[in-house]
Amino acid sequence: MKHLIFTSLIWLALFSGAHAQQLKSPNQAFIMDFSLQSDGTPTYALKYKNKEVIKTSKLGLELKNDEKSLLNDFTVVDTKTATFDENWKPVWGEVAEIRNHYNELAVTLNQKGTDRQIVIRFRLFDEGLGFRYEFPSQKNLTYFIIKEERTQFAMAADHTAFWIPGDYDTQEYDFTTSKLSEIRGLSEKAKTANVSQTSFSTTGVQTSLMMKSADGLYINLHEAALINYSCMHLNLDDKNMIFESWLTPDAIGDKGYMQAPNTSPWRTVMVSDDARDILASKMTLNLNDPCKIEDTSWIKPVKYVGVWWEMITGKSSWSYTNEYPAVQLGITDFSKAKPNGTHGATTTNVKKYIDFAAANGFGGVLVEGWNEGWEDWFGHSKDYVFDFVTPYPDFDVKGIQAYAKSKGVKMIMHHETSGSVRNYERHLDKAYQFMNDNGYDAVKSGYVGNILPQGENHYNQWVVNHYQYALEKAAEYKIMVNAHEAVRPTGISRTYPNLIGNESARGTEYQSFGGSKPNHVTLLPFTRLIGGPMDYTPGIFEMDLSKLNPDNHSHVNSTIANQLALYVTMYSPLQMAADLPENYNRFLDAFQFIKDVAIDWTESKYLEAEPGQYITVARKAKGTNNWFVGNVNGETPRTSNIKFDFLEKGKKYTATIYADAKDAHYKTNPQAYVIRKVVVTSKSKLSQLSAPGGGYAVSITEIK
Known part of the structure; x- marks a missing residue:
């Protein structure tokens, strides 16, 4: 109308x-x-x-x-x-x-x-x-x-x-x-x-x-x-x-x-x-223009996994070799270099993630560090740093793609520009065509470091126009974009819905850089997410990062229940299960919620909210009668009280509740959780403890 x-x-x-x-x-x-x-x-x-x-x-x-x-x-x-x-x-x-x-x-x-x-x-x-x-x-x-x-x-x-x-x-x-x-x-x-x-x-x-x-x-x-x-x-x-x-x-x-x-x-x-x-x-x-993409059938929300978290924590590296103090694309011969033994984007390692994705119903696998140039990519005002099409010797693009396809999994491309937007635009058509040729329909782009040409800023008009150019060019190639370090979104995803995610805020990676405040996720929906979805990369189950990398003494300031709730409270059509597969295998009962939770919705009900303190959201999965509830809590413990009056009257549902244990705390006991199942109707109510830096998640399915 x-x-x-x-x-x-x-x-x-x-x-x-x-x-x-x-x-x-x-x-x-x-x-x-x-x-x-x-x-x-x-x-x-x-x-x-x-x-x-x-x-x-x-x-x-x-x-x-x-x-x-x-x-x-x-x-x-x-x-x-x-x-x-x-x-x-x-x-x-x-x-x-x-x-x-x-x-x-x-x-x-x-x-x-x-x-x-x-x-x-x-x-x-x-x-x-x-x-x-x-x-x-x-x-x-x-x-x-x-x-x-x-x-x-x-x-x-x-x-x-x-x-x-x-x-x-x-x-x-x-x-x-x-x-x-x-x-x-x-x-x-x-x-x-x-x-x-x-x-x-x-x-x-x-x-x-x-x-x-x-x-x-x-x-x-x-x-x-x-x-x-x-x-x-x-x-x-x-x-x-x-x-x-x-x-x-x-x-x-x-x-x-x-x-x-x-x-x-x-x-x-x-x-x-x-x-x-x-x-x-x-x-x-x-306040944005209607969609300008005529055929949007190729734009599909996706849950994904990838090698990113092991790189961020320092367990593995983006670079292939430690032999070269500097590299030049087209001149440096990586086939003669000695592998450093820590490279994350190897064919063997990536296949493990593909197997994990296929076994658990995830649609995509993101691989960073697959392409030549990571040895000296940052901090040198280097214009020609990546070409976005040349893989390292230990990453078999064709073989990986064939393997992923056989498992029913899509590969997600990674383009780090190192802030050299001019170089990216020079290579953009070739890079997007390479994605089309190899079956990639989504890209995570990055703009880490100072913008080149020198003196330009990430958020000025010229660079804002670059982000828009890359997005519109991607639409021509039927590619979805998840831009990191780009300007914050302002609702443009209505006009170009192939913009399925952005970073543009302090994401989960900072939990590996010293941590974020436990109330951070109670503020992002009131601030950063006003303009569009964020690729926050939740789902961390191992909070002591020294167990991944002995040199990393950071602690993730969240409970496991809080991490589960983020899939509901931090809306995005692009959601990552960011932790390592072995950590999910340790907590399979909690991991079930990440496997079950939807990423596209018919209805959303905001049940409780106070900026900096708590948020509780209920969402109905598109094409089903299933609901999911998420609650995230700040520093102060509280009891959340909600009604299930959003459920269809006269029907019964099974609610699986993933909650903080009584002694849970983001700092001292983050992996303490309890899971229980109850029958609920539209008349039911829930009174649930949320620990400091904690919360709860609920999966609700109709009893047929």
């Missing part, structure tokens, strides 16, 4: 001046006020249930090499309003159908003295506000350079925020919880080392930014549809509690090269007095 009405009166009210408009959400809970200040500066304000969320905030853009920026001296020359209502079906997702319902106000502004026009388009949903700048085709505004976008988000109070430092190159930080006024004093402590990072301000933070007000409002600031534009951060004026947009610059400091007609991404403000509404919102997806 699609319904669109344009009008000059509906949801449009004049107030306090000739150039003031008011827009209400379909459910009337939100009111957005637009007005021009006396100097012609555009502003907006937002209320939710009569509570002030965004105080009067300025809009506009500062231009480079221009006598006059797009900041003030505007007059309103036209306003249009509309209401839109449709239901659409995602290729994969948390639900089978999504409603896209909003009221819209488009304000056309003309700037005195330049005769330039911009449109500010507002869309007000029942979950919150989206707005963007539009630059129509016109003779007085054709090519222009953005020095800075000056969008403001004026907070109504000194809220509690769950934040990570503003950074042009990485989101791989643990979250800090503090008042807004405390960000400056905590900014240095909040930073942790990363192979590529560029922070810009002691009050800079990244989106998606989650906040909670003293009177119980949950507020989220983010962006949607990041296309041909720089990624937006937020910089806080902590005297006035005003966030202002801060775009990622290029190597010479410019923040955007624009040609009209064009648009900015959407700036989003989600608000509710119930945290579950933030998690359930599909507003970010709805």
Whole structure:
């Protein structure tokens, strides 16, 4: 169903001046006020249930090499309003159908003295506000350079925020919880080392930014549809509690090269007095264009295993030999090199993972370190570091593919660019064709290290355009993409559903680099996952990593029950069972949940939620009547209480509950769990202990 009405009166009210408009959400809970200040500066304000969320905030853009920026001296020359209502079906997702319902106000502004026009388009949903700048085709505004976008988000109070430092190159930080006024004093402590990072301000933070007000409002600031534009951060004026947009610059400091007609991404403000509404919102997806891929039959969710965890922990290596201090592709002869004996991507080792995948119903096997060049791939500003098609002597591409095919398993390709995006684009067609020729239909791409050419950043316009180019090119070859170290997703998976995963946050690998806070996974769904699914790589059962590598003294800050729950709470159509097969064989009864859990859903119900503390989610597997429940808990133990009223009335189900034991603790007793089976109906309730860093998972099947 699609319904669109344009009008000059509906949801449009004049107030306090000739150039003031008011827009209400379909459910009337939100009111957005637009007005021009006396100097012609555009502003907006937002209320939710009569509570002030965004105080009067300025809009506009500062231009480079221009006598006059797009900041003030505007007059309103036209306003249009509309209401839109449709239901659409995602290729994969948390639900089978999504409603896209909003009221819209488009304000056309003309700037005195330049005769330039911009449109500010507002869309007000029942979950919150989206707005963007539009630059129509016109003779007085054709090519222009953005020095800075000056969008403001004026907070109504000194809220509690769950934040990570503003950074042009990485989101791989643990979250800090503090008042807004405390960000400056905590900014240095909040930073942790990363192979590529560029922070810009002691009050800079990244989106998606989650906040909670003293009177119980949950507020989220983010962006949607990041296309041909720089990624937006937020910089806080902590005297006035005003966030202002801060775009990622290029190597010479410019923040955007624009040609009209064009648009900015959407700036989003989600608000509710119930945290579950933030998690359930599909507003970010709805602000993106519909799917542009005609035939999507080749895009399929997948559970996979791979050699990655043994490499991350140091049990094995990406490189083939230790003989060469430096290698050059096409010159270095690896056939004459002595193998180092630790290489993970060998034909023999990979076949073990293929056997494990086939025996346990996993659809894919990811292999990293299969291709020449890993000996000196990082830290040398090396442009031609990989060619993405030449395997090491101990990796038989054709033989592996034939073996996997005989077992009913797909191989997943790995492309590490080492930040050399220009080199990747040079090889992209050849690399994707190589995948087609050898039966690979999914790729994990990586952008570790500083971007080349030097001075560029992971999140500026030029590199954002590269990620989009690689994604669209992949669609031409019917290849699904899981991009690591790329810019955070902003709902683009609606338009290009072959983007089945991203990293773009602190993932499980950091448990091998010293650990993450136990409440980390209670915040990612409120922040990073607002824009799209994350390849978090859960399923770790051996928490003492010295047992994999005596030199690695890290500890995974999670219980086994928590790891199981992540397959439900951390939504993704791409889910890895990341641990080694031998560790799963030690805990086969717990491993059963990973084997059973679905990765594509018809319904999702958020049962409990409090950012930084706990999340409980129930999801119905697509094409079945089976449900799965996941609960993840932070530092403080608690008892979770849920109802099974999402089940079909009049039917009985078997619920298999995988829970923390009474003495479980992420640090001291992480492998203590209990499993029990009970019969449940829609009238049943569950009261279940969640340990520190723990949780529980439930598999629910109908009794026929």
